Amino acid sequence: MxxxxxxxxxxxxxxxxxxxxxxxxxxxxxxxxxxxxxxxxxxxxxxxxxxxxxxxxxxxxxxxxxxxxxxxxxxxxxxxxxxxxxxxxxxxxxxxxxxxxxxxxxxxxxxxxxxxxxxxxxxxxxxxxxxxxxxxxxxxxxxxxxTAPFASASPRGVVPKTVIARQLANPFLAPDFSALPAPKPRTNRLGGWELLSPLFRAFEYGGDATCMPLPEPTRAVHGIKGLELMHHQAQVVAAAAEGHRTFLLADEPGLGKTAQALLAADAAQAFPLLVVVPNVVKANWAREAELWTPRRTATVIHGDGDTVDGFADIVIVNYEILDRHVGWLGAHGFRGMIVDEAHFIKNKSSQRSQHVLEISERIRSKHARALFMALTGTPLINDIEDFKAIWQFLGWIDGTKPRHALMAALEETGLTPADHGFYAAARTSVINQGIVRRRKVDVASDIPARRVADLPVELDDEASRSIRAAEQELAARLVKRYDAALAARPVSVVVEGIDHDMVRKVAQWERKNATTATTGDNVFTVMRKIGQAKAGLAADYAAQLARNVGKVVFFAKHIDVMDIAEQTLAKRDIGYASIRGDQTPAVRKANIEAFLTDPEVSVVVCSLTAAGVGLNLQVASNVVLAELSWTSAEQTQAIDRVHRIGQTEPVTAWRIIAAQTIDPRLAQLIDDKAGLAARALDGSDEEVGSSADLQLEALMAMLTDALEARGFAG
Structure with missing residues (x-):
């Protein structure tokens, strides 16, 4: 047996x-x-x-x-x-x-x-x-x-709990070495040459090409709500779909680099995707991700990351807090990395540059086909050595010499730095690694002559709490008056749901008595607080634009907002002029002349009421609207200071919107009043409704939202 x-x-x-x-x-x-x-x-x-x-x-x-x-x-x-x-x-x-x-x-x-x-x-x-x-x-x-793989050299290093949960759910992020080995140069004529300095000089000498060859898109690319990429944007997405994996996307501001980057990542299947950005545009990236890649979840890291979603497809972090998260970000299994305003890492000795380079190397070591994109509007011919860190981030160089792909391209030229024609050929070799540079004037047929681009920003905690409290106080006062009006209404009058006629009457009373009230916030003080809270962020963005494209016109309604903006610009070493209502004609003229002719004066800070008409500022093509207007015409008149006869480029107005306040609702009301044609800024100055109408509708919207939130109709 x-x-x-x-x-x-x-x-x-x-x-x-x-x-x-x-x-x-x-x-x-x-x-x-x-x-x-x-x-x-x-x-x-x-x-x-x-x-x-x-x-x-x-x-x-x-x-x-x-x-x-x-x-x-x-x-x-x-x-x-x-x-x-x-x-x-x-x-x-x-x-x-x-x-x-x-x-x-x-x-x-x-x-x-x-x-x-x-x-x-x-x-x-x-x-x-x-x-x-x-x-x-x-x-x-x-x-x-x-969690040792997450360990950070920074004593402030943190690892959010949901990130640990994701790592446990998928702990074995196997390296992806599916790509073919990097081609070895067929010759080695450049083996003994120091090449980085000649490569930088190749850009200083200039040349015709500023953009790699891009394929023609074979299909339209859409986001939600009928959004469709413009032709120049779709070309970058097509390049990513064809297998290109490194881009220095240096289009001028206003040409939609954010949408291009997100959809290129989608085409390359580069998820999870890490996006490193300045704080002022963090909220905008989350919004753009929702619009252009709605099938992908996005999460934003704030502070120590207590609210971060470790399972999200797109992780957005700002430079200022990168030191706390560099440890786990390098081990998270990202298949793509985007660095916005990439000139922020130009100083290789800075902590932010070292963190970005460390994370990119760790991603590259695990995924041979990872996507890397550096976004910046800074012209490539200025201080070209500032791009050394960016080239290293992209994997074109290792800090001392070209890497395999770039070295193979240089060897293919058959030239050395001692040969005639090397610098032009070397410049082309670098550009073909992935440099994409288009100006507004180059793609004028793609974009409207004038357009408004909303830029949502997140206020700091203290300002956000103060504004929320003011909005809640105003909404509570509206609800209290609505309830009192309902109680006084004849019993015979019965209205199902919210009584919108009563809502309008309450809003009319509030608007009429807003400026005479002795206590409490009204719609005007709330909007002023919002303007004060986002003034520094708006000025920061104006400073970024100034560094990228030159002259910028900055508009605000209130003097204290202008003061904060000018203080911020001074801290950023940005030269500015000021146009205010209390200036003498001589001072006003001198400030305008300085903005128009002095290359050191990059921003003019203007009062909407004092500078909204009668000025010719077409030396700039970018406008920052730090505060919302009460009419679409006031907004249009401000933009018309730039969009005038003599303007040779499309004009972009960047409207700064404070997220999670009444600001987005007011912006929507302005747009609804203006209509789709005025939203595209087709040149019409026709007034659609008065400022009183817009104030009234803002109050009605606030009261309606408050009534719906408490689940009480009437």
């Missing part, structure tokens, strides 16, 4: 071999031990009773899963099929860890950077290793946290 083979021996024939057993045949194997232990913790979490001992077990399993994965990957004695099978089983254990943490989120604290590994955890770890047939190694130092 034959005997049944022992289970342990049978397992080695029916399943991929756990290589730990070959070293210690008396043991059970690491993976089965971990699987059994994690199931026990999972069962406790399902019952809602995770005891301290099980919390310790959870932490130890996470430690050992990571260690075992590293050991299996490095083991050269096992076959590729065995390695794949073992990594798959470890991934299954990690998935159970993630599901368990989802039931009891306090378990995530055991995996945070700097989490204490107790002596009990070390003892349990050794016990599990012995059960697996492996003698524990001595512990000369405390056990490293399982």
């Amino acid at each position: 034959s005997q049944r083979a022992p289970r342990r021996g049978g397992a080695t024939r029916t399943a991929p071999r756990d290589h730990a057993r070959s070293a210690a045949p008396d043991g059970e194997g690491v993976i089965p031990v971990l699987a059994r232990t994690v199931r026990q913790v999972e069962a406790a979490a399902q019952r809602g009773k995770v005891r301290p001992s099980q919390r310790t077990a959870y932490q130890v399993v996470a430690l050992l899963v990571r260690e075992e994965r590293a050991r299996v990957k490095a083991d050269t004695t096992i076959s590729e099929s065995e390695r794949t099978a073992m990594l798959t089983r470890l991934e299954g254990i990690a998935t159970i860890l993630a599901k368990t943490a989802a039931r009891d989120t306090s378990l995530l604290e055991l995996l945070t950077d700097g989490a204490v590994v107790s002596s009990a955890a070390i003892d349990l770890k050794n016990d599990l290793l012995r059960a697996a047939g492996r003698e524990p190694e001595p512990e000369p130092t405390p056990v490293v946290s399982p």
